[in-house]
Amino acid sequence: MQDGELDLERMVEHCGDRLLRTCALYLGDVHSAEDAVQDTFLRALQAKERFRGDCLPETWLTRIAVNVCKDYLRSPWRRRRAPVEALEDCAVPGPEPEDDTLARAVMSLPVKYRGVVTLYYYQEWSVKEIAGALGCSEYAVRMRMSRARGMLRVKLEGGDGHNEAHASG
Structure with a gap:
Protein backbone atom coordinates (compact mmCIF):
# COMPACT_ATOMS: atom_id res chain seq x y z
CA MET A 1 0.00 0.00 0.00
CA GLN A 2 1.44 3.36 -1.01
CA ASP A 3 0.91 6.62 0.86
CA GLY A 4 -2.54 7.98 0.19
CA GLU A 5 -3.80 4.64 -1.11
CA LEU A 6 -6.52 2.87 0.84
CA ASP A 7 -6.71 -0.93 1.02
CA LEU A 8 -9.87 -1.59 3.05
CA GLU A 9 -9.38 -5.36 3.12
CA ARG A 10 -6.02 -4.88 4.82
CA MET A 11 -7.53 -2.24 7.09
CA VAL A 12 -10.18 -4.68 8.34
CA GLU A 13 -7.41 -7.07 9.39
CA HIS A 14 -5.13 -4.33 10.71
CA CYS A 15 -7.66 -2.09 12.51
CA GLY A 16 -10.76 -4.21 13.08
CA ASP A 17 -9.99 -5.22 16.67
CA ARG A 18 -8.80 -1.73 17.61
CA LEU A 19 -11.96 -0.17 16.17
CA LEU A 20 -14.09 -2.74 17.98
CA ARG A 21 -12.46 -1.84 21.32
CA THR A 22 -12.90 1.86 20.63
CA CYS A 23 -16.56 1.47 19.69
CA ALA A 24 -17.24 -0.83 22.66
CA LEU A 25 -15.77 1.69 25.06
CA TYR A 26 -17.60 4.52 23.35
CA LEU A 27 -20.97 2.75 23.28
CA GLY A 28 -20.68 0.55 26.36
CA ASP A 29 -22.05 -2.46 24.52
CA VAL A 30 -20.09 -5.05 22.54
CA HIS A 31 -23.00 -5.95 20.27
CA SER A 32 -23.62 -2.33 19.29
CA ALA A 33 -19.88 -1.93 18.84
CA GLU A 34 -19.79 -4.84 16.39
CA ASP A 35 -22.57 -3.20 14.39
CA ALA A 36 -20.76 0.15 14.55
CA VAL A 37 -17.54 -1.37 13.19
CA GLN A 38 -19.44 -2.96 10.31
CA ASP A 39 -21.11 0.38 9.59
CA THR A 40 -17.71 2.07 9.79
CA PHE A 41 -16.27 -0.16 7.10
CA LEU A 42 -19.39 0.20 4.95
CA ARG A 43 -19.15 3.98 5.16
CA ALA A 44 -15.44 3.81 4.42
CA LEU A 45 -16.09 1.65 1.37
CA GLN A 46 -18.70 4.12 0.13
CA ALA A 47 -16.33 7.05 0.71
CA LYS A 48 -13.13 5.33 -0.43
CA GLU A 49 -12.68 7.64 -3.42
CA ARG A 50 -12.87 10.69 -1.15
CA PHE A 51 -9.94 9.55 1.02
CA ARG A 52 -7.33 12.21 0.26
CA GLY A 53 -4.39 10.60 2.01
CA ASP A 54 -3.66 13.68 4.15
CA CYS A 55 -3.84 11.50 7.29
CA LEU A 56 -3.21 7.87 8.12
CA PRO A 57 -5.96 5.49 7.00
CA GLU A 58 -6.28 4.36 10.65
CA THR A 59 -7.03 7.95 11.68
CA TRP A 60 -9.60 8.31 8.90
CA LEU A 61 -11.32 5.05 9.92
CA THR A 62 -11.33 6.03 13.58
CA ARG A 63 -12.95 9.34 12.74
CA ILE A 64 -15.65 7.48 10.80
CA ALA A 65 -16.09 5.05 13.74
CA VAL A 66 -16.46 7.91 16.24
CA ASN A 67 -19.08 9.52 14.02
CA VAL A 68 -20.94 6.21 13.71
CA CYS A 69 -20.88 5.84 17.50
CA LYS A 70 -22.23 9.37 17.91
CA ASP A 71 -25.03 8.52 15.49
CA TYR A 72 -25.82 5.37 17.48
CA LEU A 73 -25.91 7.30 20.75
CA ARG A 74 -28.36 9.81 19.25
CA SER A 75 -30.66 7.18 17.77
CA PRO A 76 -34.17 6.72 19.21
CA TRP A 77 -33.51 2.97 19.48
CA ARG A 78 -30.59 3.59 21.84
CA ARG A 79 -32.68 5.84 24.08
CA ARG A 80 -35.39 3.16 24.48
CA ARG A 81 -33.00 0.44 25.66
CA ALA A 82 -32.76 -0.58 29.29
CA PRO A 83 -29.62 0.51 31.13
CA VAL A 84 -26.87 -2.01 31.83
CA GLU A 85 -27.71 -1.85 35.54
CA ALA A 86 -31.05 -3.52 34.76
CA LEU A 87 -29.14 -6.71 33.95
CA GLU A 88 -27.59 -6.94 37.43
CA ASP A 89 -30.72 -8.73 38.71
CA CYS A 90 -30.14 -11.42 36.08
CA ALA A 91 -26.64 -12.32 37.31
CA VAL A 92 -25.60 -15.93 36.86
CA PRO A 93 -23.58 -17.61 39.63
CA GLY A 94 -19.94 -17.95 38.70
CA PRO A 95 -16.55 -16.37 39.20
CA GLU A 96 -16.51 -12.85 40.59
CA PRO A 97 -16.29 -10.34 37.73
CA GLU A 98 -13.36 -7.93 37.49
CA ASP A 99 -13.72 -4.58 39.19
CA ASP A 100 -15.29 -2.40 36.53
Whole structure:
Protein backbone atom coordinates (compact mmCIF):
# COMPACT_ATOMS: atom_id res chain seq x y z
CA MET A 1 0.00 0.00 0.00
CA GLN A 2 1.44 3.36 -1.01
CA ASP A 3 0.91 6.62 0.86
CA GLY A 4 -2.54 7.98 0.19
CA GLU A 5 -3.80 4.64 -1.11
CA LEU A 6 -6.52 2.87 0.84
CA ASP A 7 -6.71 -0.93 1.02
CA LEU A 8 -9.87 -1.59 3.05
CA GLU A 9 -9.38 -5.36 3.12
CA ARG A 10 -6.02 -4.88 4.82
CA MET A 11 -7.53 -2.24 7.09
CA VAL A 12 -10.18 -4.68 8.34
CA GLU A 13 -7.41 -7.07 9.39
CA HIS A 14 -5.13 -4.33 10.71
CA CYS A 15 -7.66 -2.09 12.51
CA GLY A 16 -10.76 -4.21 13.08
CA ASP A 17 -9.99 -5.22 16.67
CA ARG A 18 -8.80 -1.73 17.61
CA LEU A 19 -11.96 -0.17 16.17
CA LEU A 20 -14.09 -2.74 17.98
CA ARG A 21 -12.46 -1.84 21.32
CA THR A 22 -12.90 1.86 20.63
CA CYS A 23 -16.56 1.47 19.69
CA ALA A 24 -17.24 -0.83 22.66
CA LEU A 25 -15.77 1.69 25.06
CA TYR A 26 -17.60 4.52 23.35
CA LEU A 27 -20.97 2.75 23.28
CA GLY A 28 -20.68 0.55 26.36
CA ASP A 29 -22.05 -2.46 24.52
CA VAL A 30 -20.09 -5.05 22.54
CA HIS A 31 -23.00 -5.95 20.27
CA SER A 32 -23.62 -2.33 19.29
CA ALA A 33 -19.88 -1.93 18.84
CA GLU A 34 -19.79 -4.84 16.39
CA ASP A 35 -22.57 -3.20 14.39
CA ALA A 36 -20.76 0.15 14.55
CA VAL A 37 -17.54 -1.37 13.19
CA GLN A 38 -19.44 -2.96 10.31
CA ASP A 39 -21.11 0.38 9.59
CA THR A 40 -17.71 2.07 9.79
CA PHE A 41 -16.27 -0.16 7.10
CA LEU A 42 -19.39 0.20 4.95
CA ARG A 43 -19.15 3.98 5.16
CA ALA A 44 -15.44 3.81 4.42
CA LEU A 45 -16.09 1.65 1.37
CA GLN A 46 -18.70 4.12 0.13
CA ALA A 47 -16.33 7.05 0.71
CA LYS A 48 -13.13 5.33 -0.43
CA GLU A 49 -12.68 7.64 -3.42
CA ARG A 50 -12.87 10.69 -1.15
CA PHE A 51 -9.94 9.55 1.02
CA ARG A 52 -7.33 12.21 0.26
CA GLY A 53 -4.39 10.60 2.01
CA ASP A 54 -3.66 13.68 4.15
CA CYS A 55 -3.84 11.50 7.29
CA LEU A 56 -3.21 7.87 8.12
CA PRO A 57 -5.96 5.49 7.00
CA GLU A 58 -6.28 4.36 10.65
CA THR A 59 -7.03 7.95 11.68
CA TRP A 60 -9.60 8.31 8.90
CA LEU A 61 -11.32 5.05 9.92
CA THR A 62 -11.33 6.03 13.58
CA ARG A 63 -12.95 9.34 12.74
CA ILE A 64 -15.65 7.48 10.80
CA ALA A 65 -16.09 5.05 13.74
CA VAL A 66 -16.46 7.91 16.24
CA ASN A 67 -19.08 9.52 14.02
CA VAL A 68 -20.94 6.21 13.71
CA CYS A 69 -20.88 5.84 17.50
CA LYS A 70 -22.23 9.37 17.91
CA ASP A 71 -25.03 8.52 15.49
CA TYR A 72 -25.82 5.37 17.48
CA LEU A 73 -25.91 7.30 20.75
CA ARG A 74 -28.36 9.81 19.25
CA SER A 75 -30.66 7.18 17.77
CA PRO A 76 -34.17 6.72 19.21
CA TRP A 77 -33.51 2.97 19.48
CA ARG A 78 -30.59 3.59 21.84
CA ARG A 79 -32.68 5.84 24.08
CA ARG A 80 -35.39 3.16 24.48
CA ARG A 81 -33.00 0.44 25.66
CA ALA A 82 -32.76 -0.58 29.29
CA PRO A 83 -29.62 0.51 31.13
CA VAL A 84 -26.87 -2.01 31.83
CA GLU A 85 -27.71 -1.85 35.54
CA ALA A 86 -31.05 -3.52 34.76
CA LEU A 87 -29.14 -6.71 33.95
CA GLU A 88 -27.59 -6.94 37.43
CA ASP A 89 -30.72 -8.73 38.71
CA CYS A 90 -30.14 -11.42 36.08
CA ALA A 91 -26.64 -12.32 37.31
CA VAL A 92 -25.60 -15.93 36.86
CA PRO A 93 -23.58 -17.61 39.63
CA GLY A 94 -19.94 -17.95 38.70
CA PRO A 95 -16.55 -16.37 39.20
CA GLU A 96 -16.51 -12.85 40.59
CA PRO A 97 -16.29 -10.34 37.73
CA GLU A 98 -13.36 -7.93 37.49
CA ASP A 99 -13.72 -4.58 39.19
CA ASP A 100 -15.29 -2.40 36.53
CA THR A 101 -15.41 0.81 38.56
CA LEU A 102 -13.07 2.69 36.23
CA ALA A 103 -14.79 1.44 33.07
CA ARG A 104 -18.19 2.47 34.45
CA ALA A 105 -16.83 5.88 35.40
CA VAL A 106 -15.44 6.37 31.88
CA MET A 107 -18.73 5.20 30.35
CA SER A 108 -20.65 7.71 32.46
CA LEU A 109 -18.68 10.65 31.01
CA PRO A 110 -20.37 12.82 28.39
CA VAL A 111 -19.62 11.55 24.88
CA LYS A 112 -17.05 14.21 23.92
CA TYR A 113 -14.99 13.43 27.03
CA ARG A 114 -15.45 9.67 26.79
CA GLY A 115 -14.09 9.77 23.24
CA VAL A 116 -10.80 11.47 24.10
CA VAL A 117 -10.26 9.28 27.17
CA THR A 118 -10.92 6.15 25.11
CA LEU A 119 -8.53 7.13 22.34
CA TYR A 120 -5.80 8.43 24.67
CA TYR A 121 -5.73 5.78 27.38
CA TYR A 122 -7.19 2.69 25.73
CA GLN A 123 -5.86 3.14 22.20
CA GLU A 124 -2.69 5.00 23.31
CA TRP A 125 -3.07 7.70 20.67
CA SER A 126 -1.25 11.01 20.88
CA VAL A 127 -3.11 14.29 21.31
CA LYS A 128 -2.27 15.13 17.68
CA GLU A 129 -3.74 11.83 16.43
CA ILE A 130 -6.89 12.32 18.50
CA ALA A 131 -7.32 15.86 17.18
CA GLY A 132 -7.04 14.54 13.62
CA ALA A 133 -9.52 11.73 14.23
CA LEU A 134 -12.08 13.93 15.96
CA GLY A 135 -11.64 16.93 13.66
CA CYS A 136 -10.81 19.37 16.44
CA SER A 137 -7.73 21.25 17.62
CA GLU A 138 -5.04 19.79 19.86
CA TYR A 139 -5.98 22.46 22.40
CA ALA A 140 -9.58 21.18 22.41
CA VAL A 141 -8.32 17.63 22.98
CA ARG A 142 -6.15 18.78 25.90
CA MET A 143 -9.06 20.72 27.42
CA ARG A 144 -11.38 17.73 27.08
CA MET A 145 -8.75 15.47 28.65
CA SER A 146 -8.32 17.86 31.55
CA ARG A 147 -12.06 18.12 32.13
CA ALA A 148 -12.51 14.36 31.77
CA ARG A 149 -9.76 13.70 34.33
CA GLY A 150 -11.46 16.11 36.71
CA MET A 151 -14.81 14.38 36.26
CA LEU A 152 -13.21 10.98 36.77
CA ARG A 153 -11.40 12.22 39.87
CA VAL A 154 -14.71 13.34 41.34
CA LYS A 155 -16.37 10.02 40.49
CA LEU A 156 -13.51 7.84 41.71
CA GLU A 157 -12.01 9.79 44.60
CA GLY A 158 -14.84 11.92 45.84
CA GLY A 159 -13.39 15.08 44.28
CA ASP A 160 -10.60 15.80 46.75
CA GLY A 161 -8.08 16.22 43.91
CA HIS A 162 -5.16 14.92 46.02
CA ASN A 163 -4.18 12.11 43.68
CA GLU A 164 -2.33 13.82 40.86
CA ALA A 165 -0.99 10.55 39.43
CA HIS A 166 -4.18 10.17 37.37
CA ALA A 167 -3.84 13.70 36.03
CA SER A 168 -0.45 13.20 34.38
CA GLY A 169 -0.22 12.40 30.70
